[in-house]
Amino acid sequence: MERRRQRILSVARTTLARDGFEALTLRSLAQQAGVTVPTIYNLVGSKDDLLRELIAGLVERCERALEEVEDHGPIDMARHVVGTLAALFAEDEDFCRAALVAGQRLERSSGANAPPGIWQRSSQIAMRICLDASRSGLLRGDLDPRRIGERAFDGYRIAVIDWLNGAIDAEGFERNALSGFYLCLAADAVPRFRRALVSRLAELERPRRARANRRGST
Amino acid sequence: MERRRQRILSVARTTLARDGFEALTLRSLAQQAGVTVPTIYNLVGSKDDLLRELIAGLVERCERALEEVEDHGPIDMARHVVGTLAALFAEDEDFCRAALVAGQRLERSSGANAPPGIWQRSSQIAMRICLDASRSGLLRGDLDPRRIGERAFDGYRIAVIDWLNGAIDAEGFERNALSGFYLCLAADAVPRFRRALVSRLAELERPRRARANRRGST
DNA sequence: GATAAAATTTTAACTACGATAAATTTCAAT
DNA sequence: ATTGAAATTTATCGTAGTTAAAATTTTATC
Numbered sequence: 251m252e253r254r255r256q257r258i259l260s261v262a263r264t265t266l267a268r269d270g271f272e273a274l275t276l277r278s279l280a281q282q283a284g285v286t287v288p289t290i291y292n293l294v295g296s297k298d299d300l301l302r303e304l305i306a307g308l309v310e311r312c313e314r315a316l317e318e319v320e321d322h323g324p325i326d327m328a329r330h331v332v333g334t335l336a337a338l339f340a341e342d343e344d345f346c347r348a349a350l351v352a353g354q355r356l357e358r359s360s361g362a363n364a365p366p367g368i369w370q371r372s373s374q375i376a377m378r379i380c381l382d383a384s385r386s387g388l389l390r391g392d393l394d395p396r397r398i399g400e401r402a403f404d405g406y407r408i409a410v411i412d413w414l415n416g417a418i419d420a421e422g423f424e425r426n427a428l429s430g431f432y433l434c435l436a437a438d439a440v441p442r443f444r445r446a447l448v449s450r451l452a453e454l455e456r457p458r459r460a461r462a463n464r465r466g467s468t
Numbered sequence: 469m470e471r472r473r474q475r476i477l478s479v480a481r482t483t484l485a486r487d488g489f490e491a492l493t494l495r496s497l498a499q500q501a502g503v504t505v506p507t508i509y510n511l512v513g514s515k516d517d518l519l520r521e522l523i524a525g526l527v528e529r530c531e532r533a534l535e536e537v538e539d540h541g542p543i544d545m546a547r548h549v550v551g552t553l554a555a556l557f558a559e560d561e562d563f564c565r566a567a568l569v570a571g572q573r574l575e576r577s578s579g580a581n582a583p584p585g586i587w588q589r590s591s592q593i594a595m596r597i598c599l600d601a602s603r604s605g606l607l608r609g610d611l612d613p614r615r616i617g618e619r620a621f622d623g624y625r626i627a628v629i630d631w632l633n634g635a636i637d638a639e640g641f642e643r644n645a646l647s648g649f650y651l652c653l654a655a656d657a658v659p660r661f662r663r664a665l666v667s668r669l670a671e672l673e674r675p676r677r678a679r680a681n682r683r684g685s686t
Numbered sequence: 687g688a689t690a691a692a693a694t695t696t697t698a699a700c701t702a703c704g705a706t707a708a709a710t711t712t713c714a715a716t
Numbered sequence: 717a718t719t720g721a722a723a724t725t726t727a728t729c730g731t732a733g734t735t736a737a738a739a740t741t742t743t744a745t746c
Contacts, residue, residue, distance in 0.1 A: 289694080392666045393651075437654035437655045437665075503724080507724060514704080
């Protein structure tokens with residue numbers, strides 16, 4: 251039955267969010283979902299398959315959230331992307347954390363079998379932002395824009411990792427990811443563009459509280 | 469007997485290096501070391517204790533390698549630190565990888581029980597480099613040097629993570645870590661300092677082959 | 687509507703892991 | 717040689733993921 255399958259996945263999501271990655275065991279999952287363990291194997295697959303499914307759900311939500319990215323120039327575009335992701339993370343923090351932890355675990359255990367794309371899309375966007383900035387004459391050209399894009403994306407990536415490990419909260423994620431990104435751009439920015447970046451960076455230093463009105467958060 | 473203890477640790481190191489983290493099981497370790505499982509518990513402790521011991525060895529080697537850091541100005545200092553670590557990693561790549569993976573695993577399972585310091589020392593050095601650069605008038609002062617230090621260190625850290633996950637090799641680690649670091653400094657560098665950084669960054673783009681004579685590599 | 691076939695679910699069991707209590711051995715000091 | 721403490725092993729526990737085979741439910745056919 252498809253309903254059973256959905257129920258299993260739903261219970262798995264809840265457990266993962268409430269009790270973390272270690273607590274998600276097939277036996278307890280089966281019990282909570284009102285089925286037996288082999289049924290999980292039949293309807294969902296192995297534990298790795300189960301994790302892949304959960305992660306795929308998160309990835310899809312990320313992709314959907316990032317679909318509506320419009321061109322507003324590098325600064326606002328980066329801010330919008332990071333802000334969108336931060337909002338999405340904050341909305342269901344426990345689950346996103348656990349799912350990303352599971353993703354990390356999968357990457358190591360099953361090599362490249364993991365879904366292609368928690369990073370894929372955001373990586374492309376980051377690179378596009380830098381290349382566009384270069385084409386628009388916002389960069390001086392002393393440095394390879396592709397390298398800038400790579401390092402800028404690194405700043406975003408390490409922020410995700412720190413957030414996922416609990417080292418920083420969602421607000422810290424937004425601040426670190428953006429400041430890393432802006433910093434890399436500023437390294438080769440034309441004076442006017444650099445001034446705009448510096449101004450944004452200074453703004454990031456101020457503690458924010460007007461963040462709440464961005465999203466109702468139900 | 470102390471000899472047994474050392475033998476256990478030695479076999480553990482070898483296994484970790486040759487077959488990876490997943491292959492390091494107490495049973496096989498006991499068998500290869502010619503003892504039984506409870507003896508490991510008696511001489512070394514739990515599996516977490518064993519991993520902590522192995523990681524501590526790596527950390528100590530890193531600390532020792534970083535002790536002889538002299539002040540040469542930010543650029544050379546960063547290059548020296550990253551180069552030293554890269555050489556150390558390359559020297560015993562498999563073991564360092566596995567040990568760092570184990571370290572990640574420990575961080576998550578036992579919270580803050582992990583040894584305080586794979587990152588600690590290098591983090592301090594990175595921050596010092598940036599603060600010194602600021603004091604020496606190499607930075608314009610538009611940005612908080614501490615933020616620059618944090619992001620610069622992030623660039624180093626993500627490079628370690630990428631290397632540890634097999635995404636890049638030791639050479640790639642050196643390139644990414646350094647370019648991330650230099651890029652962050654360049655964001656707020658005084659013209660002369662920025663020119664020096666840009667020159668170094670351009671140098672990093674060229675594929676290197678004269679790297680072999682830095683260390684005999686036995 | 688009964689029955690055969692197909693699909694689904696469960697019972698029961700396997701292997702491997704980390705961990706530990708209790709029994710055994712080892713070995714030094716009296 | 718005896719005794720007592722320390723080290724080592726035997727044997728076992730509990731839990732994890734996984735799977736073969738039996739039991740059940742569903743579906744299709746006559």
